[in-house]
Amino acid sequence: MTHAAPAPIERIRILVRGSVQGVGFRPLVHRLATELGLVGWAQNSSQGLVIEVEGPGEALGRFLSRLETERPPRAEIREIRHETLDPEGYATFEIRASDSSGAKTAAILPDIAPCPDCLRELFDPANRRHRYPFINCTNCGPRFSIIESLPYDRPATSMKAFGLCPECAHEYHDPTNRRFHAQPNACPVCGPRLALWDAKGKTLAECDDALRQAADAVRSGAIIALKGVGGFQLIVDARNEAALATLRHRKRREEKPFAIMMASIEDVRRECHTSLMEEALLLSPEAPIVLLRRREEAALPPAVAPGNPLLGVMLPSSPLHYLLLGELRFPIVATSGNLTDEPICIDEHEALERLEGIADFFLIHDRPIVRHMDDSIVRVVAGREMVFRRARGYAPRPIHSMGQLPPILAVGAHLKNSVALSVGSEIFISQHIGDLATAQAHAAFHRAASDLPRLYDTTPAIVAHDLHPDYVSTRFAMGAEGRKIAVQHHWAHVVSCLGDNGIEGPALGVAWDGTGFGTDGTIWGGEFLRSRGKSFERVAHLRTFRLPGGDGAVREPRRSAVGLLFECDLFEDRSLAPVQEFSPGNLTLLRRMLERGIQSPVTSSAGRLFDAVAALIGVRQIASYEGQAAMELEFLAAPGVEESYVFGLTDGRPCILDWEPTVVSVLEDLRNAVSPGVISAKFHNTLAEMVVAIAHYAGEPRIALTGGCFQNGLLLERAVQRLREDGFEPLWHRNIPPNDGGIALGQILAAIREL
Numbered sequence: 001m002t003h004a005a006p007a008p009i010e011r012i013r014i015l016v017r018g019s020v021q022g023v024g025f026r027p028l029v030h031r032l033a034t035e036l037g038l039v040g041w042a043q044n045s046s047q048g049l050v051i052e053v054e055g056p057g058e059a060l061g062r063f064l065s066r067l068e069t070e071r072p073p074r075a076e077i078r079e080i081r082h083e084t085l086d087p088e089g090y091a092t093f094e095i096r097a098s099d100s101s102g103a104k105t106a107a108i109l110p111d112i113a114p115c116p117d118c119l120r121e122l123f124d125p126a127n128r129r130h131r132y133p134f135i136n137c138t139n140c141g142p143r144f145s146i147i148e149s150l151p152y153d154r155p156a157t158s159m160k161a162f163g164l165c166p167e168c169a170h171e172y173h174d175p176t177n178r179r180f181h182a183q184p185n186a187c188p189v190c191g192p193r194l195a196l197w198d199a200k201g202k203t204l205a206e207c208d209d210a211l212r213q214a215a216d217a218v219r220s221g222a223i224i225a226l227k228g229v230g231g232f233q234l235i236v237d238a239r240n241e242a243a244l245a246t247l248r249h250r251k252r253r254e255e256k257p258f259a260i261m262m263a264s265i266e267d268v269r270r271e272c273h274t275s276l277m278e279e280a281l282l283l284s285p286e287a288p289i290v291l292l293r294r295r296e297e298a299a300l301p302p303a304v305a306p307g308n309p310l311l312g313v314m315l316p317s318s319p320l321h322y323l324l325l326g327e328l329r330f331p332i333v334a335t336s337g338n339l340t341d342e343p344i345c346i347d348e349h350e351a352l353e354r355l356e357g358i359a360d361f362f363l364i365h366d367r368p369i370v371r372h373m374d375d376s377i378v379r380v381v382a383g384r385e386m387v388f389r390r391a392r393g394y395a396p397r398p399i400h401s402m403g404q405l406p407p408i409l410a411v412g413a414h415l416k417n418s419v420a421l422s423v424g425s426e427i428f429i430s431q432h433i434g435d436l437a438t439a440q441a442h443a444a445f446h447r448a449a450s451d452l453p454r455l456y457d458t459t460p461a462i463v464a465h466d467l468h469p470d471y472v473s474t475r476f477a478m479g480a481e482g483r484k485i486a487v488q489h490h491w492a493h494v495v496s497c498l499g500d501n502g503i504e505g506p507a508l509g510v511a512w513d514g515t516g517f518g519t520d521g522t523i524w525g526g527e528f529l530r531s532r533g534k535s536f537e538r539v540a541h542l543r544t545f546r547l548p549g550g551d552g553a554v555r556e557p558r559r560s561a562v563g564l565l566f567e568c569d570l571f572e573d574r575s576l577a578p579v580q581e582f583s584p585g586n587l588t589l590l591r592r593m594l595e596r597g598i599q600s601p602v603t604s605s606a607g608r609l610f611d612a613v614a615a616l617i618g619v620r621q622i623a624s625y626e627g628q629a630a631m632e633l634e635f636l637a638a639p640g641v642e643e644s645y646v647f648g649l650t651d652g653r654p655c656i657l658d659w660e661p662t663v664v665s666v667l668e669d670l671r672n673a674v675s676p677g678v679i680s681a682k683f684h685n686t687l688a689e690m691v692v693a694i695a696h697y698a699g700e701p702r703i704a705l706t707g708g709c710f711q712n713g714l715l716l717e718r719a720v721q722r723l724r725e726d727g728f729e730p731l732w733h734r735n736i737p738p739n740d741g742g743i744a745l746g747q748i749l750a751a752i753r754e755l
Helices: 027-034 057-070 116-122 166-173 207-219 241-251 265-271 276-281 319-328 348-354 439-455 472-479 491-501 556-566 584-598 608-617 628-636 660-671 678-697 715-723 740-754
Strands: 009-019 037-042 049-057 076-085 093-095 194-198 201-208 224-226 233-237 259-260 289-294 308-313 331-334 361-365 378-381 384-389 409-411 421-424 425-428 462-466 481-486 510-515 521-533 535-544 648-650 655-658 702-706 729-731
Touching: 009 057, 027 049, 027 057, 027 093, 057 076, 076 584, 194 207, 194 348, 194 608, 201 207, 207 224, 207 233, 207 319, 207 660, 224 378, 224 648, 224 660, 233 241, 233 491, 233 584, 241 331, 259 276, 265 276, 265 308, 265 584, 265 715, 276 289, 276 378, 276 384, 319 331, 319 584, 378 648, 378 715, 409 740, 421 740, 439 472, 462 472, 462 740, 472 481, 481 491, 481 740, 491 510, 491 521, 491 535, 491 702, 491 740, 510 608, 510 678, 521 678, 535 584, 556 584, 556 608, 608 628, 608 660, 628 715, 655 678, 660 678, 678 702, 678 715, 715 729
Parallel strands: 037 093, 224 361, 259 308, 289 378, 409 462, 462 481, 510 702, 535 655, 702 729
Antiparallel strands: 009 049, 009 076, 037 049, 194 201, 194 361, 224 233, 233 331, 259 331, 289 308, 378 384, 409 421, 421 425, 510 521, 521 535, 648 655
């Protein structure tokens, strides 16, 4: 009898790149190798996951195939590369200690909301982690907020101070356990603990008693500063109007909407209209704030979001939040733990100082937060999600490039700042930092700008920055080492949108926002930029006008309106609402400023055009937060209106879109008592028609819609619809914010083009 010769033994080395650390990939590798009778090892490295497996060629092929098809749910594979080597003669399969040598290119996973398995254990009285607010496993828990260096191992996180008890250690070292190498693994015996402090920092209770007493305080109307995964939140009963008023007064947040946290998707449905996509976002591991339309019969008081039909809603994003909501069983406000325009607090002692006079109690824990992490904000627009604020759950997921990139640090803009770093073929984007208007914000920006290069052990050869010489970020760039590349603000917006859509080729970018320093020294903001290889051509822009008071017009839409009226020779019309806002003496002063160009910069800003029209039709004369007038103009728009206003088009280089005929028509409708809702709808339609007109003028098939104005759902959806009707391919943002939070990505991509 003839026996078949045994299949020859082969060995392959595999590098798996992407988000493959801290997601249960090594337990998967161990299981597959064991099932297929393979031997070798797996090891986290600074580049990703390295695997060596030995066995028959057929089994190795199946291993490679299953590695991708059975990857853990939170893993994101960018690349699987393998090479064949001579057999080594391994006897078993083992998980080796991580290798920290070599270039650091491994992707870090964002912080992840609790998985279903952990939630079941959290509320199971028989489980040893019952009601433990720091429960996690390889499928969930903190990541970016606790990591200090790569590769992602417990000694390189803020959990290094917590030694594992025997039971947790057994889970951590068992490849068949879902907590195998779950770096934040802990339990009530060995892990972080809660405490409740009064306003002076005196400990009132610990562990579960702290949680229950904090819940009692919220029920009584108190303001709780809660230390979450990425920083402090201010918590109050969302039903209690007196508590809401107190929080607004103490936080100096007059009208800006508060985010609401609800216990379940059923609670959300009672207050808001939801689509399947919106519910999927709420229930996703990212657990962002989702902007939803409120029901008319909603029970929550208007004070949570004054004058706003949208409600920013999230479900619990950590075990601590699940436990708190389980105690309260009613919606809470969960807003950033800061004063307006400051970054959120991450340290309990810092919070005692900065939140003094705001919070009545502090629910804290002793797990250090390495970097602050706001809640992310998402809205479903034009049939897909769009990230408005990219932080917890999303940062620092990279944008992938097809080729190797030079190490570039991009320092972003002045508002909604984030920074970015290119490493290998990836561009890593920091969490939302915010407006760089305060000393605390400056410090947070400096930390973030040094954090990414340190984390990835990279010395940037190039620093990309905004063209504006007075931005905090620009001044930082000027003092940094390496070559400097200045990138025009709106060009960065356009390239960011193209990068978000994975497109490099030619396109016409429509970059509309409030302000950005132009190459001619004026304030741009209503731009049509054609991508031209290394740079751009300014194909068209909105007609310019002067802003009396400069930056003061951002908070006073009435100033934008009088600047617009001055340009139209309608400055003296005392029947108009914004003109009535000023005394005769102030009007004389404003006219003199406009005539002489004193503190009245020239702008083409679409954002200020929105503000001006909002003021003209009486929607908002003075704003309490950025973009309020434009938002209220969007919400006012009547449904079902198809008409638009006329506008002018002046041929040239660049072409000028003249809004004066539109403004004249708006004023005529006002005199004829046309409802503000109809006027708003016609104005939005007109802006969409302007986009289509320049698309035809430029002759580019792809149109990228970007900038803060395209957070406006009505404008974006109308523009997308009309572009498609006329045969164009509209592009808009999804994973990267259309506002200035996306500028850093655009700066890197623009710098690469220039190189």
